Amino acid sequence: MTLDDRSSRLARTVLKEGPRVVLYTLLVPVVLFGTCLGTEFCCAVAAATPDVDPKAEWKPRTYGRCELELRSLPPAREVLDDYATWTTQPSAVSSAKLYSLQMASEAQRGLRIERLMRDGLAFAARPPSTRASWQYVDARGEKYAMLWQLYGWHWPEFLKSRSGSHRMLVAPIDQPPGSLPPVLFIYGIEGVQAHMDAPGCTPYGTRAAPRRR
Numbered sequence: 001m002t003l004d005d006r007s008s009r010l011a012r013t014v015l016k017e018g019p020r021v022v023l024y025t026l027l028v029p030v031v032l033f034g035t036c037l038g039t040e041f042c043c044a045v046a047a048a049t050p051d052v053d054p055k056a057e058w059k060p061r062t063y064g065r066c067e068l069e070l071r072s073l074p075p076a077r078e079v080l081d082d083y084a085t086w087t088t089q090p091s092a093v094s095s096a097k098l099y100s101l102q103m104a105s106e107a108q109r110g111l112r113i114e115r116l117m118r119d120g121l122a123f124a125a126r127p128p129s130t131r132a133s134w135q136y137v138d139a140r141g142e143k144y145a146m147l148w149q150l151y152g153w154h155w156p157e158f159l160k161s162r163s164g165s166h167r168m169l170v171a172p173i174d175q176p177p178g179s180l181p182p183v184l185f186i187y188g189i190e191g192v193q194a195h196m197d198a199p200g201c202t203p204y205g206t207r208a209a210p211r212r213r
Contacts, residue, residue, distance in 0.1 A: 049154040050195040057194050059169060060187040062096060066201035069095040070169065076142045079182045083172050096198030097171065098187055101138065104165040109135040111160060115153045130154040135181065147173065148186040150195060158192045166190040171199055 059068060074082045079099070087097055111134040131149040138144075148159060169188035187196045 048152075049156060050150075050158070051193040052158050052191060053193055054191050056192065058188050058190050058192055059194060060096070060098075060196045060198040060201075061194055062198045062201040064094075064201075066094045066096060066198065068169075068198060068201075069097045070100045071097070073099040073101045073138070073144075073170070075140070076144055076181055079144075079184075080172055080175070080177055080179065094201070096201040098169040098198070099171065099184070101136070101168050101170060102165045103136065103168050104139075105162060107137050107139075108160075109137060113156065113159070127151055128153060130156065132156060132159050134159075136184075143181045145181045145183045146170070146186060147183055158189060 062068060071086070073079065083097070083099075111132065114131045114133075116129050116131055129149055129151050130153055131147070133145065133147050136144045136146045148156070150156075167188075167190040168186055170184040170186050173183045173185045175183055187198060188194065
């Protein structure tokens with residue numbers, strides 16, 4: 001076979017197989033991306049929503065010798081400074097410091113529930129989650145922004161106003177000093193199975209408070 005014959009045969013092969021190679025080149029990334037996205041979607045939807053049980057342990061989880069330390073919620077203008085002072089005080093025992101409040105049905109204003117996809121496409125990005133927010137107005141007329149967020153997609157009916165009142169354990173998120181209303185992250189809800197780790201009391205050591213997003 002001469003060189004010209006070989007060149008002609010190679011050209012015919014390229015013309016014949018070229019479209020198929022291009023199609024496979026485009027199709028493989030689409031299939032891989034769809035598989036990852038579908039797996040992520042299924043995992044997010046299948047994530048278990050915390051159980052509602054009046055007898056359940058509802059306070060956030062602690063590990064090792066870490067203990068919960070609770071206080072009543074200060075006025076909105078004082079809560080950030082109070083928490084900063086409280087958490088920097090030396091202590092002989094490791095503790096998670098949280099404020100306790102009474103959530104009455106009439107104290108909740110403007111509940112909003114969002115189901116969020118993760119940020120970016122990298123596997124290291126934040127996973128899909130459910131976020132709920134509302135304004136809490138206590139008996140003194142003090143106003144606070146409440147925030148609850150959990151991995152996976154949930155239908156958290158337990159966050160809606162109920163008759164009577166129930167306790168919640170909260171702590172301010174990382175936010176600029178003087179922010180009003182202060183944003184409080186919810187770590188425990190009375191009557192709902194514990195589903196959060198107490199701040200700074202995780203099996204992996206100290207964890208920073210959530211940030212405003």
